[in-house]
Amino acid sequence: MTATHTYASDVAFSPAVKSIQTRKGSREGYAHAEQRGWRTEVDDNLAAFLADADSFYFATASADGQPYIQHRGGPKGFLKVLDKQTLAFTDYAGNRQYITQGNLSENPKAYIFVMDYAHRRRVKIWGEAHVVEDDEALTASLMPKGYRARPEQVILFKIAAWDTNCPQHIPQKFDAADVAAALAARDARIAELEAEVAALKGEKGTG
Secondary structure, three states: OOOOOOOHHHHOOOHHHHHHHHHHOOHHHHHHHHHHOOEOOOOHHHHHHHHOOOEEEEEEEOOOOOEEEEEEEOOOOOOEEEEOOEEEEEEEOOOOOOHHHHHHHHOOEEEEEEEEOOOOEEEEEEEEEEEEOOOHHHHHHHOOOOOOOOEEEEEEEEEEEEEEOOOOOOOOOOOHHHHHHHHHHHHHHHHHHHHHHHHHHHHHHOO
């Protein structure tokens, strides 16, 4: 990483942030939290969370600090864990603006935000990233099998720290495919119960 921090959470809690926390009365609580430590490695819970994710937001900034955020999507688990501190994903060919790649070429700091609306969970991951071009073996290993997209390159993300948020204010939303599956299961159960009722009625009518 390009900066040395006393605590992992210093990647987010800059001196300016801590000053405002002090002024607004939350510094003491966060001081205890930072001593307990934000996580800096992938654990089983984060690995399971990412394996179920089919969408996330990827933030970068230019050398002069202009922020940019881009959505990335794919089959569940397309954001892969390479080791305890490294995430990776295939960067598909798109509109060819290359803002993210341009930003990373001059400022490696990056941020991943993963939202699970159905369970009202969110994960924030700070780190640094770089683009890997022309590595066919790596690209092939990360490309989801059968997914209809053209891989252009790979983005490797080195974790500095990660944390979770409380579910407050997260609207609960469900994936259309999950809703369709739940409705299909409900309709099948209704049909099964209706058949049982019809059968019982038939037995009663012949008794």
